[in-house]
Each structure stands twice: as structure tokens, then as C-alpha cells.
Amino acid sequence: MAVTRGLEGVVATTSSISSIIDDTLTYVGYTIDDLAEHASFEEVVYLLWHRKLPNKTELEELKSQLAENAQIPAEIIAYLKATNLNAAHPMSVLRTVISMLSLYDESAESMEGKSNYLKAVKLQAQVSTIVAAYSRIRKGLEPVAPNTKLSFAANFLYMLNNREPNEIEIQAFDKALVLHADHELNASTFTARVCVATLSDVYSGITAAIGALKGPLHGGANENVMKMLMEIGDVENVEPYILNALNNKVKIMGFGHRVYRGGDPRAKHLKEMSKKIGEVTGETKWYEMSLQIEEIVTSSKNLPPNVDFYSASMYHCLGIDHDLFTPIFAISRMSGWLAHILEQYENNRLIRPRADYTGPTHQTYVPVEKRG
Numbered sequence: 483m484a485v486t487r488g489l490e491g492v493v494a495t496t497s498s499i500s501s502i503i504d505d506t507l508t509y510v511g512y513t514i515d516d517l518a519e520h521a522s523f524e525e526v527v528y529l530l531w532h533r534k535l536p537n538k539t540e541l542e543e544l545k546s547q548l549a550e551n552a553q554i555p556a557e558i559i560a561y562l563k564a565t566n567l568n569a570a571h572p573m574s575v576l577r578t579v580i581s582m583l584s585l586y587d588e589s590a591e592s593m594e595g596k597s598n599y600l601k602a603v604k605l606q607a608q609v610s611t612i613v614a615a616y617s618r619i620r621k622g623l624e625p626v627a628p629n630t631k632l633s634f635a636a637n638f639l640y641m642l643n644n645r646e647p648n649e650i651e652i653q654a655f656d657k658a659l660v661l662h663a664d665h666e667l668n669a670s671t672f673t674a675r676v677c678v679a680t681l682s683d684v685y686s687g688i689t690a691a692i693g694a695l696k697g698p699l700h701g702g703a704n705e706n707v708m709k710m711l712m713e714i715g716d717v718e719n720v721e722p723y724i725l726n727a728l729n730n731k732v733k734i735m736g737f738g739h740r741v742y743r744g745g746d747p748r749a750k751h752l753k754e755m756s757k758k759i760g761e762v763t764g765e766t767k768w769y770e771m772s773l774q775i776e777e778i779v780t781s782s783k784n785l786p787p788n789v790d791f792y793s794a795s796m797y798h799c800l801g802i803d804h805d806l807f808t809p810i811f812a813i814s815r816m817s818g819w820l821a822h823i824l825e826q827y828e829n830n831r832l833i834r835p836r837a838d839y840t841g842p843t844h845q846t847y848v849p850v851e852k853r854g
């Protein structure tokens with residue numbers, strides 16, 4: 483059997499949610515550049531779930547549904563308070579808590595009518611509350627209740643920091659959410675689809691997806707980019723550090739991509755925001771270091787930065803804890819995962835590829851007492 487390692491180039495499904503053609507990313511036919519410039523995250527969520535941009539009434543309805551469903555069960559807050567949260571990675575906490583949510587949802591197993599859509603609304607609303615609450619509880623602070631008057635992006639920053647964010651912070655964060663929302667059949671989305679294609683429930687699909695996003699070759703790269711920037715420490719150390727890593731065949735986090743060859747179209751938007759937020763906060767060093775890393779990696783390996791590279795310095799300048807970078811990716815990607823899960827249910831077939839067996843053959847069973 484011919485094997486395609488890593489399923490590279492294999493077309494595994496049809497989808498009308500997002501596309502990557504000739505290095506151009508679109509959500510339902512709208513380019514990411516257009517959406518990054520003009521759309522709010524809530525509009526993008528609606529677009530991914532309904533395959534059309536909402537009119538004013540539809541948008542307001544989605545916004546109020548997200549606001550109404552943002553509370554998480556008191557039992558989950560109690561669980562977080564009773565657990566040694568510093569012993570686990572935030573993505574592990576998120577994976578666990580998302581799975582726990584199903585225990586408090588009477589319709590968790592239902593496939594009837596609008597049940598899965600309503601679960602999607604709940605999960606999208608609750609994910610940001612979970613990440614913000616977790617982040618505060620582990621610091622010994624009380625969680626902040628969602629502010630239903632704020633936008634999705636502003637409310638997350640408000641729940642995280644217990645202060646209303648300014649316009650620049652809201653704009654940057656909202657744009658980051660728009661840019662991360664969906665990406666065709668990336669590893670975590672594929673994981674979600676494989677899971678629900680067995681007709682398992684939405685919570686299981688999302689729990690599986692979070693596990694896949696956590697890895698450093700996927701969403702986990704953004705936290706590792708910041709780790710690298712901290713290790714490098716200063717602009718003057720960039721060149722020896724990166725050249726040494728490349729000589730030793732160490733992968734530089736935030737570079738390369740399975741699908742894009744000429745570059746990730748989301749990176750330029752994050753680069754621009756990293757620069758802007760760095761200037762506003764007076765922390766330009768991280769952007770300058772990132773710029774130099776990009777120059778070296780691009781010229782010596784011809785590898786352009788991906789979505790995870792400039793998001794790291796941008797989130798850092800927004801004052802976000804480094805280990806929350808990947809959970810924040812999950813807050814945004816939740817919208818894409820849910821769109822794909824709903825699409826999978828609409829036209830389902832079990833996903834079950836084959837493996838080319840390379841182990842021993844024609845073996846004869848030997849009883850344990852006779853084995854050497």
C-alpha cells in the first residue's frame with residue numbers, strides 16, 4: 483500500500499467553511515485580509531456557522547446568545563479552586579474542564595433538532611470564561627463575572643484583568659480572534675471531525691481537538707515562540723542563537739507550514755499588531771527580536787513565519803501570561819471546530835483510513851511458561 487506520510491496533500495473531505503488556495507485563506511469566500519480589516523469576531527463566528535455574514539438583527543441575536551451563555555457552572559469554579567492548578571498546563575486544564583461541562587448539560591448526548599447548535603453557542607460562550615477564571619484562580623484571585631455589555635474580545639480581557647480594556651487592546655485582540663478562527667483541515671479540526679464522525683457528541687469532539695491543538699507543532703508553538711524570545715533575551719543575541727539552532731537542526735517555533743509555501747497570510751496582520759502594541763506599551767524589543775529572527779530564518783531556510791510567530795510578541799505586550807497563548811488560540815478556534823463538527827454531522831461518514839502493516843507475520847503463539 484502506498485503511504486502518504488502525515489497525510490500530506492490528501493483531500494479527506496469536502497467543506498464549505500474555509501479554503502486555502504495558492505496561499506490565500508478565505509472564510510466562506512471572504513479573504514482573511516478583508517475580514518481582518520473589517521469584521522468583528524462575532525461576525526466571523528456567525529459566518530462560519532451559517533455560511534453567510536449576519537444582518538444587524540442576526541448579529542445582535544448571536545451576541546446576546548453568547549452573553550447569556552457565558553456563565554460556567556459553580557461546580558466547575560469550585561473544582562478549579564480545589565485543584566492544584568499550577569501543576570498542570572492550562573491546555574490540560576481547558577481540555578478537562580470542557581469535558582466536565584458535558585456533565586452539567588442535560589442535552590450533552592442529544593442529536594435532536596437544534597441541540598448541537600445550542601451546544602455550540604454554549605461552548606463558544608463558556609470557553610473564554612473558563613480560561614479567564616482559571617487564570618485568576620491559580621493566582622489566588624476571584625474570577626470576574628462576564629460583562630454582558632462588552633464585545634466577546636473586550637469581555638475576555640475584562641474577565642482576565644478585572645478592568646475594562648482600552649480601544650487599542652480590544653482591536654488587537656478582536657483581530658487576533660478573527661485571524662485564528664478557522665483553517666481548513668488543520669490537525670485539531672481534523673481530530674474533531676474524526677471524533678464526531680463516529681457519531682460521538684460535540685463535547686467529545688472539542689475535547690479531542692483541544693488535545694491536538696496543545697502540541698508544539700500546532701497551536702502550542704505560540705507559547706514556545708515566547709519561550710525562545712525570553713531565552714534569547716536581547717536583539718544582539720538573536721543571530722548566534724538562531725544560527726546555532728539551525729546548525730543543530732532544531733526547529734524554530736513559529737516558522738514553516740504544511741500547506742503554505744509562499745507564507746501564511748495571517749502573519750503580516752499579527753506582525754503589524756505586534757509592532758503597534760509594542761510601541762504603545764514601550765516594549766519594542768520583542769518585535770525587533772522577532773523581526774531579526776524572521777530575516778535570518780527566511781534567508782537561510784526559506785521558511786516564512788506562520789500565525790504563531792508574531793502572535794507571541796503581541797500577546798506578551800498585551801500583558802497576557804505566556805502559557806495562556808494556546809488556550810487563547812483555542813478560544814478563537816472553538817468557532818471553527820464547532821462549524822466543522824456541525825458540517826460533519828450534516829453529511830457524516832465514519833473516517834477510517836488504513837495502515838500499511840510493517841510488523842512481523844506468520845508468528846505462532848507460545849505459552850508464557852515456554853517463552854525465553
Ligand SMILES: CC(=O)SCCNC(=O)CCNC(=O)[C@H](O)C(C)(C)COP(=O)(O)OP(=O)(O)OC[C@H]1O[C@@H](n2cnc3c(N)ncnc32)[C@H](O)[C@@H]1OP(=O)(O)O
Pocket residue numbers: 488698699700701703732733734735736737738739740741783785788789790
Ligand atoms: C497553527 C499552526 O499549527 S501553524 C504551525 C505551528 N508549528 C510550528 O511553528 C512548529 C515549527 N514548524 C514545524 O515544525 C513545521 O514547519 C510544521 C509542523 C508546521 C509543518 O511540518 P511539515 O510539513 O511536516 O514539514 P517537516 O517538519 O517535514 O519539515 C520539512 C523540512 O523543513 C524543516 N523545517 C520545517 N519547519 C522548520 C522550522 N520551523 N525550523 C527549522 N526547520 C524547519 C524540517 O526540519 C525539514 O527539513 P529536512 O527536510 O531537512 O529534514
Ligand SMILES: O=C([O-])CC(=O)C(=O)O
Pocket residue numbers: 664665667668669700740741788789
Ligand atoms: O493548518 C494548519 O496546518 C495549521 C494552522 O495554520 C492552523 O491551524 O491555523
